[in-house]
Amino acid sequence: MTPMTEVRVAHTADLDTAALAAARALLDEAFEGEFTDHDWEHALGGMHALLWEGADLIGHASVVQRRLLHAGRALRSGYVEAVAVRETHRRRGHGATLLTALERLIRGGYDLGALASSDEALPFYAERGWRLWQGPTFALTPLGIARTEEDDGGVYVLPVAARLDLSGELVCDWRDGDVW
Numbered sequence: 001m002t003p004m005t006e007v008r009v010a011h012t013a014d015l016d017t018a019a020l021a022a023a024r025a026l027l028d029e030a031f032e033g034e035f036t037d038h039d040w041e042h043a044l045g046g047m048h049a050l051l052w053e054g055a056d057l058i059g060h061a062s063v064v065q066r067r068l069l070h071a072g073r074a075l076r077s078g079y080v081e082a083v084a085v086r087e088t089h090r091r092r093g094h095g096a097t098l099l100t101a102l103e104r105l106i107r108g109g110y111d112l113g114a115l116a117s118s119d120e121a122l123p124f125y126a127e128r129g130w131r132l133w134q135g136p137t138f139a140l141t142p143l144g145i146a147r148t149e150e151d152d153g154g155v156y157v158l159p160v161a162a163r164l165d166l167s168g169e170l171v172c173d174w175r176d177g178d179v180w
């Protein structure tokens with residue numbers, strides 16, 4: 001019999017070392033070795049959704065706060081990171097379960113949701129009502145605002161409270177590693 005699946009939502013501070021290690025291992029496997037230490041660091045310091053099948057972790061996603069500049073405002077954004085479902089368990093609605101948990105936090109706590117999608121996951125987010133950003137993207141770097149052309153066409157937003165012009169400019173705050 002397959003053990004029950006259960007989604008648990010917790011802040012990084014409330015996850016023990018074993019749960020964090022299981023999440024990192026799942027992400028390394030799901031992204032086939034392309035998941036970097038920076039990617040992991042970007043997923044910390046906010047809320048995690050973990051999907052357990054008995055004692056096995058089969059899915060992970062987190063949301064952290066970032067500032068996105070748009071139309072003259074610094075919007076409080078719930079930025080989604082490190083979304084993955086174990087390969088053997090995909091297309092069974094587990095990714096949707098994880099996102100549903102995080103979208104509740106985004107709708108209740110932020111001006112908008114945002115994320116940078118992998119090519120593979122573009123239909124997954126579109127299906128859930130996330131909107132592809134149409135305008136140019138930028139990052140607020142230590143040397144000033146810089147264009148991030150390579151990220152155009154891969155940034156999704158989940159509109160909540162803020163008025164968004166999807167064809168306008170969107171600027172993310174600075175961090176090490178991939179800025180979006």
Ligand SMILES: CC(C)(COP(=O)(O)OP(=O)(O)OC[C@H]1O[C@@H](n2cnc3c(N)ncnc32)[C@H](O)[C@@H]1OP(=O)(O)O)[C@@H](O)C(=O)NCCC(=O)NCCS
Nearest residue numbers: 083084085090091092093094095096117118121123124127
């Ligand atoms: C993206 C990912 C998390 C989706 O997880 P999942 O558990 O398979 O997703 P779900 O079963 O909840 O999918 C819900 C719906 O999203 C869409 N969808 C999901 N994966 C899809 C894919 N590869 N191609 C097309 N549509 C897809 C479908 O509409 C699907 O419904 P359906 O199966 O009834 O057709 C998973 O494929 C994954 O871990 N990929 C590798 C890591 C990655 O790219 N993560 C995203 C980083 S931004």
